[in-house]
Amino acid sequence: MNWERRYFVSNNDTNKVEFVYREAGKFGFKAGRSLDKSLYSIDDRSYKVVYGSFYINKLQLNIEYCGLNAAPNPAKDDGGSSDNSVRGK
Numbered sequence: 001m002n003w004e005r006r007y008f009v010s011n012n013d014t015n016k017v018e019f020v021y022r023e024a025g026k027f028g029f030k031a032g033r034s035l036d037k038s039l040y041s042i043d044d045r046s047y048k049v050v051y052g053s054f055y056i057n058k059l060q061l062n063i064e065y066c067g068l069n070a071a072p073n074p075a076k077d078d079g080g081s082s083d084n085s086v087r088g089k
Contacts, residue, residue: 001048002031008038015057022069023048044070 002024024031052063
């Protein structure tokens with residue numbers, strides 16, 4: 001699967017890189033990567049998404065969410081997951 005990969009580094013915390021991956025080919029999302037001023041927007045369309053942060057000084061990856069951006073039926077769980085953390089060596 002191809003992803004549109006967007007990254008953001010805050011001026012306040014240069015050790016933290018935030019990211020969002022969106023399903024390329026849907027709604028005009030194009031495969032590739034970019035460095036953006038902001039990652040967040042309101043979007044209730046249904047596509048696959050992963051977002052989280054990476055702490056450079058700790059080599060720690062936090063995946064905040066992985067699944068559908070908007071569940072087709074809000075009463076049902078979309079099968080996504082959250083609160084995952086991975087540490088490097």
